[in-house]
Amino acid sequence: MAQRILIVDDEESIVTLLKYNIEQSGFETEVAYTGREALDQANEQSFDLIVLDVMLPEMDGMEVCKQLRQKQVDTPILMLTAKDDEFDKVLGLELGADDYLTKPFSPREVVARIKAILRRSIARVNETKDDMEEIALGDLKIYPEQYEATIKGQGLEFTPKEFELLLYLTKNKGRVLSRDQLLSAVWNYDFVGDTRIVDVHISHLREKIEPDTKKPVYIKTIRGLGYKMEDPTRDA
Numbered sequence: 545m546a547q548r549i550l551i552v553d554d555e556e557s558i559v560t561l562l563k564y565n566i567e568q569s570g571f572e573t574e575v576a577y578t579g580r581e582a583l584d585q586a587n588e589q590s591f592d593l594i595v596l597d598v599m600l601p602e603m604d605g606m607e608v609c610k611q612l613r614q615k616q617v618d619t620p621i622l623m624l625t626a627k628d629d630e631f632d633k634v635l636g637l638e639l640g641a642d643d644y645l646t647k648p649f650s651p652r653e654v655v656a657r658i659k660a661i662l663r664r665s666i667a668r669v670n671e672t673k674d675d676m677e678e679i680a681l682g683d684l685k686i687y688p689e690q691y692e693a694t695i696k697g698q699g700l701e702f703t704p705k706e707f708e709l710l711l712y713l714t715k716n717k718g719r720v721l722s723r724d725q726l727l728s729a730v731w732n733y734d735f736v737g738d739t740r741i742v743d744v745h746i747s748h749l750r751e752k753i754e755p756d757t758k759k760p761v762y763i764k765t766i767r768g769l770g771y772k773m774e775d776p777t778r779d780a
Contacts, residue, residue: 546572547592547662552582552608553624554600562595565651566658579603586612591619593658593665598625598636606639613640618691618704620661624649637731637741640703679714682776684753684762686714693753700752705730709745710753713763713773722770746771 549571551562556577563573574589576582579600586594586608598605609621620642636644642661645654679686686693691707693700702710709730713721721729723739731741750757761776 546570548572548574548590549658550574550576550582550585550589550591550594552576552579552595552600552605553597554578555597558597561651562654565655566595569655569659571658577601579605579608583608583611586617586619587615593620593622593662595622595624595654595658596641598623606635609636609639609641613703613705616691616704620665622654622657622661634741634744637705638744640705642731679711681714681717681762681773686711695753702749702752706745706748706752709742710749713771717773717775720766720769720772725770742771 549566551559551566551573552575553559553562554577559575559577563575566573571592574585574591576585577600580602582594582596582600582605583603585591596605596608600608605623605625609623612619612621621640622643622645623636623641624645624647625636626647642665643657645657677688679688683696684693685695688711691702691704693702693707693710709726712726712729723742726742727739746763747757750760750763753762754760762773764772764774766772
């Protein structure tokens, strides 16, 4: 069965161009022209990927992405924008987008990005399936198969990217990981040295798992190098 792509843009000419080229590459497509329509379709139907424009009527693409991630819809999202604005890129990735493409773009580049995102998505699923057992560090318990975690038995809520970051840190417990390494591994994104997105997500994780965010015992900052996940009970 062909993989299904939802194309969201308020410019009919762009939708027509993307629809033709994506379907020529073997995918099935559905289209939406407003943010509200996109949100409704993504909530009601199953898609393998969403091509989502930022500037949309009724609800912009950032808000669509945010609401989908809040509802634990983890369909990969490729965001499109006419703005070559670094802040937009960081915000889009922070909200849970998987990649970002600035207009104008070639249809071939969009298709290439779609295929790359889908390959990475399948690889992450397979990697998770290969390591489904519960992971325990002190009071923190992580359940990769369910995409769930608890602290002292209390359930925690994460965005998909927050959970992937937590899982990657945990699987590499004791290793110092640079911000560039984390950006590449979790976001699969070479973001020209701007790694603020990593710091933002680390901060969010600490708020959820650390007893005292000012004195973290799980995610340690290694000054000048990056971050390291530790087991607080290791030396207890």
